[in-house]
Structure formats: C-alpha cells, structure tokens
Amino acid sequence: MGNTKITFIGAGNMAASLIGGLCKQGVHAHNINASDPGEAQLEKLKSTYAIHIFTDNQLAVKGADIIVLAVKPQIMRQVCEQLAVAVTDQQLVISIAAGITSDSLIRWLGVHTIIRCMPNTPALIQQGVSGLYATKAVSTQQRKQAEQLLSAVGLAVWLENEQLIDAVTAVSGSGPAYFFLLIEAMTEAGIKLGLPADIAAQLAQYTAQGASNMACQSTLDAAQLRQQVTSPNGTTDAAIRAFQQGGFNQLVETALRSAASRSQELAQQLSE
Ligand SMILES: NC(=O)c1ccc[n+]([C@@H]2O[C@H](COP(=O)([O-])OP(=O)(O)OC[C@H]3O[C@@H](n4cnc5c(N)ncnc54)[C@H](OP(=O)(O)O)[C@@H]3O)[C@@H](O)[C@H]2O)c1
Known part of the structure; x- marks a missing residue:
C-alpha cells in the first residue's frame, strides 16, 4: 500500500486484526495510527507493532489517507459527529x-468518500471474508486501497448495491456461527454413536476445515464435490437423504432470510 497513511478509530478486536494483517503484508507501522479511549489496548498495539497511538480521534485522523471506523455501531453517530470537523472529502472513510x-x-461526517464493509470473525485469524460497497465519490485508486486493506484479513468481494450488505451479513457475517452449530451437532451425534467427546469434536472440526479447504481450492462447485463422495446407496448417501428428508436446504434458506431481515431492521434502527 506504499506510503498510504491509515488511521483506525477504535482499537478493539477487528482493528487489531487488521493492523496485524497489514504489518504482516509489509505495511510500515509508521503509516498506521490507532485511536481509542482504552490506553491499555493502545499500549499493547504499540508494543506489538510500533504503530502511532492516540486518545484523541480528531488528532489521529490528521494527514490520514484512509480512516477505518472500527467502533461499535451504537456509538458510531457520536464518534462521526465529533470527527466531522476533522475529516475531508480527500480522505477515504471505511466503516x-x-x-x-x-x-x-x-x-454524520459531512464527507462523501465512504466504503461500507461487512467482515466476519475469522478475520481475527486472517481468514475472514468481507463484502464491500463504495459510494460514487470513491475513486478507483481508493477502491483498490480498500481492497488491499481488507485483503490483509482474508478475501474481499465488491457489491454494486448497498442493500446486498444484508445478504452478506446473512451468508458470511453471521455464517461462522452456522458452521459452529454444525460442528456442535456433529460432535454430539458422534458422542451418541460411542466416540469419546474430545475425539468426536476433533473429527467434526477437522472435517469442517478439510471440506472447506477442498471447496475453496477445487474447480468443482460444492454440489459436484458432494456428488463425487456420495456413492449410490453408500453411507454418505444415507446421511444426505436423511438431511434432505428433514428439509435441510429449505431450513438453511429460512435461517438466512431471518438473518437478512434482522440485519435490515437493525440498520433502520441505527440510522434513525
Ligand atoms: N468482531 C467481528 O467479527 C466483527 C464482524 C463484523 C463487523 N464487526 C464490526 O466491527 C466493529 C468493531 O468490532 P470489534 O469486535 O473490534 O469491537 P471492540 O473490540 O469492542 O472494539 C471497539 C473499540 O472501540 C473503542 N471505542 C469506544 N468508544 C470510542 C471512541 N469514542 N473513539 C474511539 N474508540 C472508541 C472501544 O473501547 P472500549 O472497549 O473502551 O469501549 C473498543 O476498544 C463493530 O462496529 C462491529 O459491528 C465486527
């Protein structure tokens, strides 16, 4: 990212992951600022990465090319209104x-160069996936910079329509919990089939990891990979039939529709 100067407002979990990812990618720590009221949090980031730290948000954004808003949604309005005097349309703001x-x-900010982003928790181990939406005022170069920044913690994909952020929230934002639920359920079933609890858990966890890596690396889609390992009348076939008879696909669709509509509701409440 060359000499791009990046300021994080809020130095919690997500900011720390992004800063860690950026430093790993070779971004110079002297180009990174973080601002947060929590001094212990800041000191930890400073001692780990040697970035510049601030407790004053307005000072922290001075001279920044990119400002990453990484505070909780409930305090975003207050944080933005306080930053409005210090931010300009030459700076890119990523929320x-x-x-x-x-x-x-x-x-709230009075600037138009905004990118909205929905990351997910595996970003904390640099294996996240983020959906990004840019307003019209954002330049091609700024889009590229935002993509590089989010790529520090995983894959970044662009959305042409902001409303699709609700669908991203339903699929990948909340998605890790669905896989945890499946791992939990498979572990419990394994225990009922006689496996020791720790072994059942390891089998479920590593199977999820292996299957996910195969799906990401293969040129085949998930349905083709499933068909490849499902011989007619075999063991996998028996399990898949049981899932389908229980309305698995329909259930997943209903669950994701519920998440998307809750995301819409929360967005309306937070925007008031
Ligand atoms: N974690 C995820 O996986 C995830 C996924 C998708 C989206 N997000 C979004 O990412 C954002 C950050 O999440 P997070 O998990 O990193 O939260 P977090 O760990 O709570 O970090 C937020 C940080 O902001 C600080 N803060 C509070 N008031 C501030 C102010 N006025 N100015 C500057 N900093 C202030 C907080 O300090 P105190 O603790 O002292 O209040 C805290 O250190 C949230 O908006 C969340 O919706 C997170």
Missing part, C-alpha cells in the same frame, strides 16, 4: 460497523 448505512455516515 466496518454492522448496520450503519453510507447515507448515515455521509450525514
């Missing part, structure tokens, strides 16, 4: 907060 629309950010 990773769930549910805060670009219109609200434009209104």
Whole structure:
C-alpha cells in the first residue's frame, strides 16, 4: 500500500486484526495510527507493532489517507459527529460497523468518500471474508486501497448495491456461527454413536476445515464435490437423504432470510 497513511478509530478486536494483517503484508507501522479511549489496548498495539497511538480521534485522523471506523455501531453517530470537523472529502472513510448505512455516515461526517464493509470473525485469524460497497465519490485508486486493506484479513468481494450488505451479513457475517452449530451437532451425534467427546469434536472440526479447504481450492462447485463422495446407496448417501428428508436446504434458506431481515431492521434502527 506504499506510503498510504491509515488511521483506525477504535482499537478493539477487528482493528487489531487488521493492523496485524497489514504489518504482516509489509505495511510500515509508521503509516498506521490507532485511536481509542482504552490506553491499555493502545499500549499493547504499540508494543506489538510500533504503530502511532492516540486518545484523541480528531488528532489521529490528521494527514490520514484512509480512516477505518472500527467502533461499535451504537456509538458510531457520536464518534462521526465529533470527527466531522476533522475529516475531508480527500480522505477515504471505511466503516466496518454492522448496520450503519453510507447515507448515515455521509450525514454524520459531512464527507462523501465512504466504503461500507461487512467482515466476519475469522478475520481475527486472517481468514475472514468481507463484502464491500463504495459510494460514487470513491475513486478507483481508493477502491483498490480498500481492497488491499481488507485483503490483509482474508478475501474481499465488491457489491454494486448497498442493500446486498444484508445478504452478506446473512451468508458470511453471521455464517461462522452456522458452521459452529454444525460442528456442535456433529460432535454430539458422534458422542451418541460411542466416540469419546474430545475425539468426536476433533473429527467434526477437522472435517469442517478439510471440506472447506477442498471447496475453496477445487474447480468443482460444492454440489459436484458432494456428488463425487456420495456413492449410490453408500453411507454418505444415507446421511444426505436423511438431511434432505428433514428439509435441510429449505431450513438453511429460512435461517438466512431471518438473518437478512434482522440485519435490515437493525440498520433502520441505527440510522434513525
Ligand atoms: N468482531 C467481528 O467479527 C466483527 C464482524 C463484523 C463487523 N464487526 C464490526 O466491527 C466493529 C468493531 O468490532 P470489534 O469486535 O473490534 O469491537 P471492540 O473490540 O469492542 O472494539 C471497539 C473499540 O472501540 C473503542 N471505542 C469506544 N468508544 C470510542 C471512541 N469514542 N473513539 C474511539 N474508540 C472508541 C472501544 O473501547 P472500549 O472497549 O473502551 O469501549 C473498543 O476498544 C463493530 O462496529 C462491529 O459491528 C465486527
């Protein structure tokens, strides 16, 4: 990212992961600022990465090319309104907060160069996936910089329509919990089939990891990979039939629709 100067407002879990990812990618620590009221949090980041730390948000954004808003959605309005005097349209603002629309950010900050981003928790181990939406005022170069920044913690994909952020929230934002649920259920079933609890858990966890890596690396899609390992009348076939008879696909669709509509509701509440 060359000499791009990046300021993080809020130095919690997500900011720490992004800073860690950026430093790993070779971004110089002297180009990174973080601002947060929690001094212990800041000191930890400073001693780990040697970045610049601030407790004053307005000072922290001075001279920054990119400002990453990484505070909780509930305090975003207050943080933005306080930053409004210090931020300009030459700076790119990336918000990773769930549910805060670009219109609200434009209104609260008074700048138009906004990117909204929905990451997920595996970003904490640099294996996340983020959906990004850019307003019209964002330049091609700024889009590239945002993509590089989010790529530090995993895959970044662009959305042409901001409303699709609700679908991203339903699929990948909340998605890790669905896989945890499946791992939990498979572990419990394994125990009922007689396996020791720790072995059942390891089998479920590593199977999820292996299957996911195969799906990501293969040129075949998930349905083709499933068909490849499902011989007619075999053991996998018996299990898949049981899932399908229980309405598995329909259930997943209903669950994701519920998440998307809750995301929409929360966005409306937070934008008021
Ligand atoms: N964690 C995830 O996987 C995930 C996924 C998708 C989206 N997000 C979004 O990412 C954002 C950050 O999440 P997080 O998990 O990193 O939260 P977090 O760990 O609570 O970090 C937020 C940080 O902001 C600090 N803060 C509070 N008031 C501030 C202010 N006025 N100015 C500057 N900093 C302030 C907090 O300090 P105190 O603790 O002292 O209040 C805290 O250190 C949220 O909006 C969340 O919706 C997170």
